[in-house]
Amino acid sequence: MGDLVRTGLSLERELLVSFDKTISRKGYQNRSEAIRDLIREHLVGEEADENKIVVATLTLVYDHHRAGLSEKLIELQHRAGGKVLAVTHVHLDHHNCLEVVIMKGRCGGLRRLGDQILSTRGVKHGRLVVTSTGKHLQ
Numbered sequence: 001m002g003d004l005v006r007t008g009l010s011l012e013r014e015l016l017v018s019f020d021k022t023i024s025r026k027g028y029q030n031r032s033e034a035i036r037d038l039i040r041e042h043l044v045g046e047e048a049d050e051n052k053i054v055v056a057t058l059t060l061v062y063d064h065h066r067a068g069l070s071e072k073l074i075e076l077q078h079r080a081g082g083k084v085l086a087v088t089h090v091h092l093d094h095h096n097c098l099e100v101v102i103m104k105g106r107c108g109g110l111r112r113l114g115d116q117i118l119s120t121r122g123v124k125h126g127r128l129v130v131t132s133t134g135k136h137l138q
């Protein structure tokens with residue numbers, strides 16, 4: 001970790017009370033670590049430009065019974081040219097499957113693949129989380 005710098009900020013009391021409640025629920029021992037994580041999250045989001053190599057997870061829930069859907073999702077992943085590193089599949093119940101797709105590649109390409117998968121008919125919900133390879137984070 002680099003040099004530590006102390007800083008202060010002014011904010012409304014209710015905002016701080018809500019923040020403290022939220023971070024304590026999440027298990028943070030102190031406010032500084034929670035604020036550091038927020039700043040890192042912001043920086044990762046900002047620096048994730050189209051061409052940067054990032055890692056990402058795509059979480060999706062889809063309809064197991066929709067004809068041809070699982071084949072279509074697998075086909076999209078196969079065509080992604082090695083971006084997909086691993087896929088975890090869970091049969092949630094009789095109707096629904098959960099998948100977590102772990103990917104690495106240029107941010108723009110991963111976002112496009114995520115959008116393609118999430119916009120496929122029968123995919124009920126999902127989200128792409130783009131994160132860093134960790135190399136540039138303190």
Ligand code: NI
Nearest residue numbers: 090091096097
């Ligand atoms: Ni399944």
